[in-house]
Amino acid sequence: MSEMDKDFTIQSYLEFLQSKKLMGSKCKNCGILYVPVRKLCTKCNISNMEWVEMSGKGELAAFTSITVGTPYFIEKGYDRKRPYCFSIIKLKEGAMVSAQLVGVEESKPETINIGIPVKVKFLETEIKGETKIDLGFEPT
Amino acid sequence: MGKLAKGVALVGAGMSKFGNHFPVKRNPDLWIDAWLNAVESVDNGIEPKDIDACYVGNYSSDLFNHQGHLGPQMANLVGLTPKPAPRFEGACASSGIALRQAIIAIVSGIHDVIAVSGVECMTELPTAGVTDVLATASDSLFEYPAGATFPGLYATLASAHFHKYGTTAEDLMRVGIKNHENGAENPYAQMQQSIKDMMISKRKRYEEQGREIPDWSDEFDFLKSSANPIIAYPLRLFDCSLITDGAACLFLTSEEKAKDFTDTPIWITGTGQGSAALSLHDRDSLTSFIATKESARQAYQMSGLKPKDIEICEVHDCFTIAEIVALEDLGFYEKGKAVEAIKNGETKRDGALPINTSGGLKSKGHPVGASGAGMAVEIFKQMRGIAERNRQVKFDVEKAMTHNLGGSGGTCVVTIYQK
Ligand SMILES: CC(C)(COP(=O)(O)OP(=O)(O)OC[C@H]1O[C@@H](n2cnc3c(N)ncnc32)[C@H](O)[C@@H]1OP(=O)(O)O)[C@@H](O)C(=O)NCCC(=O)NCCS
Ligand SMILES: [Zn+2]
Numbered sequence: 075m076s077e078m079d080k081d082f083t084i085q086s087y088l089e090f091l092q093s094k095k096l097m098g099s100k101c102k103n104c105g106i107l108y109v110p111v112r113k114l115c116t117k118c119n120i121s122n123m124e125w126v127e128m129s130g131k132g133e134l135a136a137f138t139s140i141t142v143g144t145p146y147f148i149e150k151g152y153d154r155k156r157p158y159c160f161s162i163i164k165l166k167e168g169a170m171v172s173a174q175l176v177g178v179e180e181s182k183p184e185t186i187n188i189g190i191p192v193k194v195k196f197l198e199t200e201i202k203g204e205t206k207i208d209l210g211f212e213p214t
Numbered sequence: 215m216g217k218l219a220k221g222v223a224l225v226g227a228g229m230s231k232f233g234n235h236f237p238v239k240r241n242p243d244l245w246i247d248a249w250l251n252a253v254e255s256v257d258n259g260i261e262p263k264d265i266d267a268c269y270v271g272n273y274s275s276d277l278f279n280h281q282g283h284l285g286p287q288m289a290n291l292v293g294l295t296p297k298p299a300p301r302f303e304g305a306c307a308s309s310g311i312a313l314r315q316a317i318i319a320i321v322s323g324i325h326d327v328i329a330v331s332g333v334e335c336m337t338e339l340p341t342a343g344v345t346d347v348l349a350t351a352s353d354s355l356f357e358y359p360a361g362a363t364f365p366g367l368y369a370t371l372a373s374a375h376f377h378k379y380g381t382t383a384e385d386l387m388r389v390g391i392k393n394h395e396n397g398a399e400n401p402y403a404q405m406q407q408s409i410k411d412m413m414i415s416k417r418k419r420y421e422e423q424g425r426e427i428p429d430w431s432d433e434f435d436f437l438k439s440s441a442n443p444i445i446a447y448p449l450r451l452f453d454c455s456l457i458t459d460g461a462a463c464l465f466l467t468s469e470e471k472a473k474d475f476t477d478t479p480i481w482i483t484g485t486g487q488g489s490a491a492l493s494l495h496d497r498d499s500l501t502s503f504i505a506t507k508e509s510a511r512q513a514y515q516m517s518g519l520k521p522k523d524i525e526i527c528e529v530h531d532c533f534t535i536a537e538i539v540a541l542e543d544l545g546f547y548e549k550g551k552a553v554e555a556i557k558n559g560e561t562k563r564d565g566a567l568p569i570n571t572s573g574g575l576k577s578k579g580h581p582v583g584a585s586g587a588g589m590a591v592e593i594f595k596q597m598r599g600i601a602e603r604n605r606q607v608k609f610d611v612e613k614a615m616t617h618n619l620g621g622s623g624g625t626c627v628v629t630i631y632q633k
Contacts, residue, residue, distance in 0.1 A: 136371065136500050137373055138448075138449075141443065141446065157444075157447075160357075160446075162494055170495040172357045174360050
């Protein structure tokens with residue numbers, strides 16, 4: 075089975091991500107793009123999708139720098155002295171995604187500007203000997 | 215959508231003290247406190263035999279207290295067994311939903327008198343645990359792995375509002391200052407202190423500890439200092455609601471039954487509920503909540519009222535930015551214009567449109583599943599002219615509203631009350 079024949083499920087999307095591909099599903103009927111993937115086009119109310127790979131380019135739509143983080147990010151080594159950025163990225167292709175924003179001065183969030191161009195960066199975390207890939211973006 | 219097919223009355227309302235109560239008080243204890251307080255508010259008295267059902271709003275006793283199935287437990291504690299006792303969940307809008315479902319059940323004719331319960335005990339977990347439980351009300355598949363916390367999601371929305379409308383950190387601070395001034399007048403509030411008084415006592419504490427005495431010139435200066443640390447930029451500690459244990463209780467009846475309990479019922483004339491995509495990235499707007507707009511549209515239409523008719527409102531200020539966005543989405547002010555009105559004092563107790571006279575979730579506290587019912591308690595008191603201490607507004611309130619938002623805006627319930 076070719077990669078492009080994967081079913082349009084969350085698990086397929088995550089498997090693509092794990093192989094460093096940001097994929098969306100595009101409705102063959104109306105052309106709407108869904109990222110993360112969806113099997114049902116809620117505009118057409120039919121399921122007629124194809125996988126498309128994103129260019130990985132976009133712009134920063136909104137963000138925050140978090141000092142009191144989630145257990146997962148605390149495990150990654152972030153804390154009050156070392157905050158991290160959560161962001162919403164508007165992809166060049168139109169859809170928006172949630173991602174960590176890296177390559178910025180998290181401790182000086184006032185220096186980070188909405189609208190700046192960003193590109194995808196797949197972030198690797200070691201968990202119990204295995205490498206997990208999370209979606210990240212950085213300024214171009 | 216027309217008017218409610220039948221009149222629905224609020225004939226009693228009460229709450230436990232909101233605060234940090236665990237382990238001295240747990241869900242059952244908090245609920246009984248709220249029940250007794252509400253029973254006391256019913257002019258002609260109310261007994262379990264008068265009541266047909268108990269509608270319970272609770273977000274996550276499952277994760278906070280390792281206890282699911284709260285409905286029958288709460289009903290039993292106040293003598294309502296074996297009557298129906300469903301539980302409703304919609305994150306921070308859970309008891310707003312219970313209230314709305316009670317209205318619908320009464321209008322349908324299935325029940326005549328319903329006790330609405332809102333209850334939540336959060337402090338059984340430490341802050342990190344609470345943060346993790348609250349995060350399950352956002353999108354755990356795609357927002358959580360990107361690092362989203364609840365304050366983080368609202369902070370992200372704030373960044374977009376700042377960018378689009380020029381809103382500033384000081385604009386946010388004004389919301390917190392006003393809500394704490396109101397909460398200082400509420401004996402049921404968790405933090406009964408104005409920010410100015412907190413600043414003064416903090417300075418005194420530093421002095422006693424022999425630490426360097428800070429030279430804060432006013433509240434803004436205090437709020438911009440390290441005494442008010444960033445939680446998720448641009449939100450600081452005093453932009454966040456509290457972690458709270460508490461319960462609230464409302465008695466709703468049909469029009470025919472209302473006179474058995476009181477000569478002065480508060481009529482519920484509008485109810486609306488809306489939804490939005492769970493994840494912020496799936497929404498069209500990052501500066502307004504479509505669920506708020508939709509629920510308000512329904513409630514206004516049902517009651518025949520317009521935003522300008524509403525005289526006081528309890529809005530969902532889980533974060534200071536949320537109050538600003540709510541004032542815009544509910545139609546009180548144009549987008550981007552609420553901050554100007556706040557700056558002019560319009561939303562203060564003596565202003566043209568008093569907002570969160572209870573102290574709001576910021577100062578009164580935010581036991582998430584109990585907060586929606588808690589808002590109705592304040593409206594009940596204000597409309598009857600019995601709000602405690604110096605909190606009562608100076609005019610006769612005839613038309614009021616509550617706005618109860620769930621999670622990061624995935625659910626909203628709006629209710630309109632008239633005399
Ligand atoms: C902001 C937050 C993380 C702070 O928690 P914390 O860091 O554990 O704070 P602590 O409980 O250790 O308290 C530290 C001090 O800050 C005070 N404090 C705690 N929360 C506060 C708040 N929201 N506003 C003002 N002061 C607060 C405490 O009273 C304490 O003061 P003290 O040192 O004078 O005694 C927590 O209140 C929070 O998560 N709030 C948001 C809750 C939420 O998301 N609700 C759902 C919304 S939809
Ligand atoms: Zn389509």
